[in-house]
Amino acid sequence: MNDMTQTNLERALKIVGSRPARPDGVDKVTGRALFGADKSLPNMLVGRVLRSPYAHAKIISIDTSKAEELKGVKAIVTSTDFEDFPSEFVPNGEMVVNMKDITRNVMAREKALYVGHTVAAVAATSEDIAEQALALIDVTYEVLPHVLEVEDAEKPGAPLLHDDMITIGIEPAPESASNVAKRVEFGFGDVEKGFSEADLIIEREFTTQQVHQGYIEPHACLASVSEDGQAELWCTTQGPFVVRNFCSKLLGFNAAQIRVTASEIGGGFGGKTVVYLEPLALALSRKSCRPVKMEMNRAEVFTSSGPTSGAKIWVKIGVKNNGQITAGDCVLKYQAGAFQGAPVGPGAMCAFAPYDLKNVRAVGYDIVVNRPKVAAYRAPGGPISEYGVESVIDEIAIKIGMDPIELRLKNAAKEGTIAPYGPKLGPIGMIETLEAAKSHPHYSAPLGPNQARGVASGFWFNIGGETSSSITINEDGTVGLTLGTPDIGGSRASMAMMASEELGVPMELIKPIIGDTNSLGFNFLTGGSRATFSTGTTVVESTREAIEELKKRAALLWEVSLDQVEWFEGHARLISGDEPKTMSLAQIAKQAGKTGGPIMANCSMNVTGAGPSLGTHIVDVAVDEETGQVSIIRYTAIQDAGKAIHPAYVEGQMQGGAVQGIGWALNEEYIYNEKGELENTGFLDYRIPVCSDVPMIDTVIVEVPNPNHPYGVRGVGETPIIPPLAAISNAVSRATNKRFDELPLSPPKVLAKLMHG
Amino acid sequence: MAQLILTGSLKNLTNGIGEFTIQARNVHQLVGELKRICPPLAPLIESEGFAVAIDGEIYQDILFAAISENSEIHLIPPIGAG
Numbered sequence: 004m005n006d007m008t009q010t011n012l013e014r015a016l017k018i019v020g021s022r023p024a025r026p027d028g029v030d031k032v033t034g035r036a037l038f039g040a041d042k043s044l045p046n047m048l049v050g051r052v053l054r055s056p057y058a059h060a061k062i063i064s065i066d067t068s069k070a071e072e073l074k075g076v077k078a079i080v081t082s083t084d085f086e087d088f089p090s091e092f093v094p095n096g097e098m099v100v101n102m103k104d105i106t107r108n109v110m111a112r113e114k115a116l117y118v119g120h121t122v123a124a125v126a127a128t129s130e131d132i133a134e135q136a137l138a139l140i141d142v143t144y145e146v147l148p149h150v151l152e153v154e155d156a157e158k159p160g161a162p163l164l165h166d167d168m169i170t171i172g173i174e175p176a177p178e179s180a181s182n183v184a185k186r187v188e189f190g191f192g193d194v195e196k197g198f199s200e201a202d203l204i205i206e207r208e209f210t211t212q213q214v215h216q217g218y219i220e221p222h223a224c225l226a227s228v229s230e231d232g233q234a235e236l237w238c239t240t241q242g243p244f245v246v247r248n249f250c251s252k253l254l255g256f257n258a259a260q261i262r263v264t265a266s267e268i269g270g271g272f273g274g275k276t277v278v279y280l281e282p283l284a285l286a287l288s289r290k291s292c293r294p295v296k297m298e299m300n301r302a303e304v305f306t307s308s309g310p311t312s313g314a315k316i317w318v319k320i321g322v323k324n325n326g327q328i329t330a331g332d333c334v335l336k337y338q339a340g341a342f343q344g345a346p347v348g349p350g351a352m353c354a355f356a357p358y359d360l361k362n363v364r365a366v367g368y369d370i371v372v373n374r375p376k377v378a379a380y381r382a383p384g385g386p387i388s389e390y391g392v393e394s395v396i397d398e399i400a401i402k403i404g405m406d407p408i409e410l411r412l413k414n415a416a417k418e419g420t421i422a423p424y425g426p427k428l429g430p431i432g433m434i435e436t437l438e439a440a441k442s443h444p445h446y447s448a449p450l451g452p453n454q455a456r457g458v459a460s461g462f463w464f465n466i467g468g469e470t471s472s473s474i475t476i477n478e479d480g481t482v483g484l485t486l487g488t489p490d491i492g493g494s495r496a497s498m499a500m501m502a503s504e505e506l507g508v509p510m511e512l513i514k515p516i517i518g519d520t521n522s523l524g525f526n527f528l529t530g531g532s533r534a535t536f537s538t539g540t541t542v543v544e545s546t547r548e549a550i551e552e553l554k555k556r557a558a559l560l561w562e563v564s565l566d567q568v569e570w571f572e573g574h575a576r577l578i579s580g581d582e583p584k585t586m587s588l589a590q591i592a593k594q595a596g597k598t599g600g601p602i603m604a605n606c607s608m609n610v611t612g613a614g615p616s617l618g619t620h621i622v623d624v625a626v627d628e629e630t631g632q633v634s635i636i637r638y639t640a641i642q643d644a645g646k647a648i649h650p651a652y653v654e655g656q657m658q659g660g661a662v663q664g665i666g667w668a669l670n671e672e673y674i675y676n677e678k679g680e681l682e683n684t685g686f687l688d689y690r691i692p693v694c695s696d697v698p699m700i701d702t703v704i705v706e707v708p709n710p711n712h713p714y715g716v717r718g719v720g721e722t723p724i725i726p727p728l729a730a731i732s733n734a735v736s737r738a739t740n741k742r743f744d745e746l747p748l749s750p751p752k753v754l755a756k757l758m759h760g
Numbered sequence: 761m762a763q764l765i766l767t768g769s770l771k772n773l774t775n776g777i778g779e780f781t782i783q784a785r786n787v788h789q790l791v792g793e794l795k796r797i798c799p800p801l802a803p804l805i806e807s808e809g810f811a812v813a814i815d816g817e818i819y820q821d822i823l824f825a826a827i828s829e830n831s832e833i834h835l836i837p838p839i840g841a842g
Contacts, residue, residue: 092809099809099838174772187837188769241841273842348837364768379842425767425834426813464839468820530841609822711817721842 018504019714022651025496026515027267036267039223039239040298047225048077048126050280050287050297051133053140054307055115055122058149058373058679059162062115062142065123070139075132078290079140080283081123082112085253090167104342106253108376109282115144116164116341117373118680119306121279126287126295149373149679153315153336156182156372164341164371182371184343189351189424190364197330197362201321205398209391210745211728212672213313213338216380217663217691220269221304226284227294234261234288238281241271241489242528246281247520253282254289261285264519265489272663273379274309276528302684309378310673312337312345316391318354326405326413330362331355335388337369340376345369349464350384352424354392356462357411357433357617359420373679379530381660382463382721386667386728390746393459393729398742407458407733408441411619416462429614432643432707433460436619439703445621445639453625454636457734460619461725465718466531467610471524472541474502474549476602480589482506484515486538487526492720493652494534498542500648501714505546507573508588524607532718535648536613536709541606543713548604556598557586612711616719618642620661620726624734631754633669633735639701640726645709645717657723658700664727666691670747762831764790766801770835773800782833787812788823790833804835811838 030036067079088102106112111120123140127133148162155161163180170177172186198204224238234256240246243263251258268275280297288295299308317334333354337345347367354365365388400407415433422428440446440458450456475483484498495515503510527533554568557575561568567579575591577584595602623637640657647653670690674682683689708715728746736742741756764780771778780797784790787805790812794802804810811820813834819825820838827833 172769186769189767191767276841346840349839379840381842383840383842424836425765426818426836427816429816466820466839466841528841531839533841611819611822612817
């Protein structure tokens with residue numbers, strides 16, 4: 004921790020920690036804000052996608068000749084319009100990606116690997132003509148057997164999605180291909196010895212279903228490639244720089260040729276971190292020399308973008324009668340979708356991370372199946388593994404007759420705990436969130452008939468990464484902030500607040516915007532709960548640099564040395580001399596041209612030191628034993644934010660994460676038929692919670708500062724989706740005296756368990 | 761000398777050896793040392809497929825993160841973004 008950080012953590016704050024109005028609020032409530040599908044250009048074409056009707060099929064041929072003859076069709080692209088790549092993992096920003104898989108997911112090549120897989124795309128002068136053209140494209144398939152579930156995909160003789168997939172992480176390497184892309188293992192100690200010391204061992208298998216992020220705004224973009232190869236792309240994304248890099252690689256552009264501007268975003272939650280339509284629109288625009296706009300409909304979002312994994316989980320935990328856990332062990336099998344890359348690594352790393360264990364092991368398998376390739380979803384992998392562990396923890400609490408919060412407190416991770424993935428943890432708030440839960444009025448409130456209370460905790464790492472931002476002092480004393488991480492959860496307000504706190508000027512004078520990819524150095528995407536932490540760090544650093552320049556200008560005008568000037572509440576102040584002298588930011592800015600030119604500063608860095616965030620949730624449920632309906636009666640989310648820059652936004656993240664977790668726990672699931680077709684491709688059948696399904700989510704922000712951020716920020720966006728799955732399952736299990744081990748807890752499944760055990 | 765600690769499946773690459781003594785002042789030098797004493801581990805960092813935790817703090821793709829004389833080092837997969 005440096006001196007400036009200590010100063011910030013200890014000083015009284017005026018702006019940080021308050022709740023000002025959001026800078027983007029008026030535009031959003033008046034409909035003025037421009038989302039992905041709102042941008043248009045003259046002579047714009049409409050792009051549409053032809054998708055595979057089969058879950059697994061060889062593509063024998065694609066004949067586009069009839070479609071090309073249709074009047075109004077201006078361009079058609081297939082896999083031959085995209086670069087091919089060898090199977091190797093290459094860096095892309097902070098991600099390691101396999102470009103062979105990405106180009107095949109964007110546009111199927113040898114095989115279609117799921118219903119909805121893109122096979123061709125058309126640009127035409129109208130939507131109707133584009134749809135007619137799709138019908139005229141003749142694709143000859145050889146239909147192959149498909150596989151949807153991990154337990155079927157790993158069996159010998161299962162249909163193989165990729166003939167060359169040899170499991171990584173097994174020594175010696177298998178000699179034949181399989182659908183198991185990777186095995187990972189984390190842990191230390193001796194789990195068998197730990198189990199031999201236990202008084203009680205609980206071992207249980209769990210199942211979770213594939214779920215979608217459910218963002219309200221479908222994927223959409225507008226691409227315009229000029230005759231000289233310069234490209235503009237507007238799209239809804241969490242990472243315009245990542246989009247630029249993916250598209251330039253896929254289409255053979257260099258990075259400087261593509262300028263990407265992120266629109267306002269109607270939800271992402273990890274699902275808008277990869278590319279689907281963007282390279283298609285660019286390819287069609289390059290071919291037609293006209294702007295091309297593309298939008299997914301809701302069914303396409305479900306079938307052809309990236310949900311998260313369904314999984315099979317096995318958990319075994321041993322415990323002494325006094326509640327001391329002696330060993331924890333788990334095996335996680337995650338669906339990757341059609342290409343490798345399930346979030347089973349982080350799932351395995353954080354499965355037992357809320358606890359201080361001496362003997363722990365987590366093994367994970369990344370398994371391909373004929374479903375859409377999974378994408379990140381809020382704490383990718385964490386909710387699934389921690390659901391299994393937190394369910395067993397609850398079962399142990401019941402069996403040894405211990406309060407579930409006390410059991411967690413007895414085993415809670417703290418500063419100095421060795422995390423199951425190896426390193427020692429720094430300051431974390433597991434104990435603090437548990438104590439806050441224990442003392443919350445909710446935890447001791449009486450319950451009604453058929454009601455029960457569940458508790459669960461959750462851990463997520465949070466990340467830093469490459470980040471750039473800049474600050475401009477305008478000549479009238481207002482301030483511009485240019486940020487490179489799209490605002491998906493209120494980051495513009497938080498950045499303006501931190502700059503306001505540093506400068507000592509009202510937040511209303513600071514205008515934050517999201518810059519395009521030509522305006523800043525590379526920014527990793529908004530995700531990993533990193534924006535307020537990483538971009539906030541660069542904003543504070545660049546603001547401090549601007550303050551130094553403001554002080555220099557004041558020193559010039561006063562004809563004193565720089566060390567005679569300090570910055571105090573929006574003013575330069577002369578330290579020496581008989582008469583106190585001050586000069587406001589606006590006064591200095593007004594003379595900037597005469598004292599050396601415009602005042603601006605930027606900061607680019609690979610930000611490190613992200614602090615893990617822990618949360619504990621309490622939920623009361625009522626179970627209707629005649630229908631199997633589970634109702635959420637009361638819900639409280641408690642989380643360590645490090646420091647809440649804008650508490651209302653932090654509470655919003657906690658509430659949003661909790662509601663998405665409630666949906667995952669109670670109703671959401673991908674339902675496939677025997678042909679591998681998704682049967683619930685709309686919000687009527689894929690049921691996310693609506694307002695009437697949930698009570699007001701109460702929140703408690705715990706603040707255990709992260710010493711690596713100027714204000715102590717940890718990042719809050721992901722952790723709150725982790726506890727709801729187990730908390731609700733635990734509550735339902737307690738309400739019915741039956742241990743539930745499968746999600747979602749939808750009425751038919753609950754009723755079946757109640758009737759048949 | 762800093763200590764490199766390996767857990768889980770990484771030990772498969774080192775014939776079950778879980779601890780190495782490393783002379784390196786930063787991650788760049790660590791990669792060079794790994795090439796010398798344990799060749800299968802070096803590509804994990806070079807390909808950016810792994811992050812390095814130094815004394816509990818995770819460094820992702822930062823070659824010149826400092827390693828001190830008594831540092832404890834772990835190799836871990838990079839954490840994704842959701």
